[in-house]
Amino acid sequence: MIELRNISKVFDNGKAALTAVDNVSLTVEQGEIYGIIGYSGAGKSTLIRLLNGLEKPTAGSVTINGQTISSAKGEALRQARLKISMVFQHFNLLWSRTVSENIAFSMQIAGVPKTQIKRRVAELIELVGLKGRENAWPSQLSGGQKQRVGIARALANNPDVLLCDEATSALDPQTTDQILDLLSDINRRFRLTIVLITHEMHVVRKICDRVAVMENGKVVEEGDVLSLFTHPQQPITRQFVRQVSQYAEEEAFNPDLARELPGTVIRLTFTGQSTHRPVVGELTLRYGLPFNILHGKMTQTAHGLFGQLWVHVTATEEQLNNILADLQHSDIDGEVIKHG
Numbered sequence: 001m002i003e004l005r006n007i008s009k010v011f012d013n014g015k016a017a018l019t020a021v022d023n024v025s026l027t028v029e030q031g032e033i034y035g036i037i038g039y040s041g042a043g044k045s046t047l048i049r050l051l052n053g054l055e056k057p058t059a060g061s062v063t064i065n066g067q068t069i070s071s072a073k074g075e076a077l078r079q080a081r082l083k084i085s086m087v088f089q090h091f092n093l094l095w096s097r098t099v100s101e102n103i104a105f106s107m108q109i110a111g112v113p114k115t116q117i118k119r120r121v122a123e124l125i126e127l128v129g130l131k132g133r134e135n136a137w138p139s140q141l142s143g144g145q146k147q148r149v150g151i152a153r154a155l156a157n158n159p160d161v162l163l164c165d166e167a168t169s170a171l172d173p174q175t176t177d178q179i180l181d182l183l184s185d186i187n188r189r190f191r192l193t194i195v196l197i198t199h200e201m202h203v204v205r206k207i208c209d210r211v212a213v214m215e216n217g218k219v220v221e222e223g224d225v226l227s228l229f230t231h232p233q234q235p236i237t238r239q240f241v242r243q244v245s246q247y248a249e250e251e252a253f254n255p256d257l258a259r260e261l262p263g264t265v266i267r268l269t270f271t272g273q274s275t276h277r278p279v280v281g282e283l284t285l286r287y288g289l290p291f292n293i294l295h296g297k298m299t300q301t302a303h304g305l306f307g308q309l310w311v312h313v314t315a316t317e318e319q320l321n322n323i324l325a326d327l328q329h330s331d332i333d334g335e336v337i338k339h340g
Contacts, residue, residue, distance in 0.1 A: 001193050002028035002051070002161065007060035007070075009046055020046040022217035023060070028210075031191035033184070033302070035204040035225075037240060038214035044197045047214070048163050051195065052084045053077050065160055082110060085154035089166035091146040093138040093153075099125070100134045103152045110157055124152035128182060144175035151182065155192075162186075162194045168203060180206050184302070201243040205229065205301050213237050225301050230269045230308075230333070263314030265294065265338040268327065270307045279332060280311060283323060289313055310337070 009021040021043045028034040038044045049055040050062055053069045062070040064084065072080050093102050100121050107117045125134055128148040138146060147167060154162055164183070168176040184207045187194055196203060204211045204225060211228055213221040213236060221234045232238040268279065280291045291311045298307035315323065320336070327334035 001030040001032070001065060002026070002034075002195070003061075003063045004047075004050075005061045005063075007047070007050060007062060008058050009043075009050060009055060010058040019217050021050065021057070024214075024217075024219050025060075026212055026219065026222070028193060028195060030193055031187070032209045033187050033194045033196065033207050035196045035198060035208035035211035036214060037198055037201065037204055037211055039199055039236075041216075042214040043217040044214050045165060048086075048165050048195065048197050051161075051163060052086060053081055082157050083160040085157070085159040085162050087147070087150050087154050087162065087164045087167045089169050091138070091143075091150045091170075093146060093149055095138050098135050098137060099130060099141070099149050102138070102149050103156055106153060106156045112157075120156060124155055127155070127186070128152045142175075143171050144178055147171065147175075147179050148182065151179075151186070155186070160193065162192055164194060164196045164198075166197055166199070169198070169200070176203070177206070183207060201240040204240075205299065207302050209302065213240065226271055226306055229299065229301065230271060230306050261312050261338070263312055264320055264336060265310060265312050266323070267335045267337050268309040268311065269333040269335070270298075270309070271305070271331075277330065277332075279327070279330070280309070283313075283326070286326070287315070287319055287323065289315055289319070 004024055004026045007021055007024045008019065011018045011020060024047065036044045036047060046055060050057055050070070051064070053072065057070050060070070061068055064080070067080050069077070069080055069084075094105060097105065103121045103124055104117050107120060112120070125131060128151055130145065130148055130152070133141070133145065138149070141149070150167075167183075168179050171179060180203060183194060186192055187207075196208060198204065208225050210224050211222070212219045213228070213234065215234075215236050221228065221232070221237045228237060229241055232241050270277075270279075280293065283289070284291055291313050294310040294312055296307065296309040298305055313323070324334045324336075
């Protein structure tokens with residue numbers, strides 16, 4: 001659906017060159033909700049402008065639905081961009097137009113007949129939950145309502161791809177969840193491919209299928225959301241995961257207490273059905289050993305539950321190896337944090 005091959009973007013003002021995107025390659029499948037997360041200056045906003053043709057890459061190619069956006073020009077680019085819509089952080093509504101008129105605007109530009117526009121606007125207002133607000137002005141709307149107008153406007157021309165550039169950053173937590181639920185519903189109903197740019201891991205956790213982590217213009221880590229939450233590889237990824245799960249070792253249990261304990265500390269990571277198993281009870285019965293639970297937490301993602309549990313046990317080397325083997329056989333990842 002979307003393929004980025006060795007994309008780089010360098011801004012050169014003649015005195016100094018800034019590499020905003022550095023040799024990035026990504027693939028987004030049809031109907032997927034794909035997150036791109038990074039802090040300010042990571043290059044994610046430049047990347048999204050490359051996706052819709054607002055910027056041309058210095059090197060590499062951008063292909064969407066078989067069309068190479070990075071080399072399209074003139075009318076070909078204009079037609080391609082009709083199928084790539086944007087939802088913005090600060091809504092970008094026309095303040096002199098009502099809700100209905102804002103939604104209709106892109107269709108008017110595209111030359112859609114008036115009767116068709118009227119019918120489509122009514123459909124979209126119903127879809128985004130703005131029934132009764134058709135004639136309201138943007139100044140009369142809450143932040144969440146403004147973003148619903150922005151989403152409806154973006155859907156007006158039946159796009160193939162919806163790009164969301166920090167679409168929930170200006171909203172409070174409750175409204176953020178409502179907008180994310182709306183985007184998730186739209187994705188399920190229409191199999192619309194959505195690319196989400198964000199600096200909030202909560203957004204990624206709630207609705208994304210896969211995620212790429214950007215730092216200094218590069219994609220430093222990529223994978224499905226559950227994998228990144230349970231096994232973050234890069235320091236920046238672990239930092240993002242701590243935003244919502246607080247699974248860092250130093251936050252999971254008291255390090256001083258762990259050092260004082262005479263035995264072994266094991267971190268168990270559960271996903272899917274394994275989250276419902278009485279693992280500690282089973283290990284206790286099987287080995288006749290007391291397992292002391294130090295800390296535990298479970299988190300819900302768009303693709304299911306995952307959890308982590310820190311336990312302490314005093315065991316022989318043979319028993320410890322058997323315990324780790326049993327955990328692996330049960331599809332539970334066991335990692336020795338402190339060896340006793």
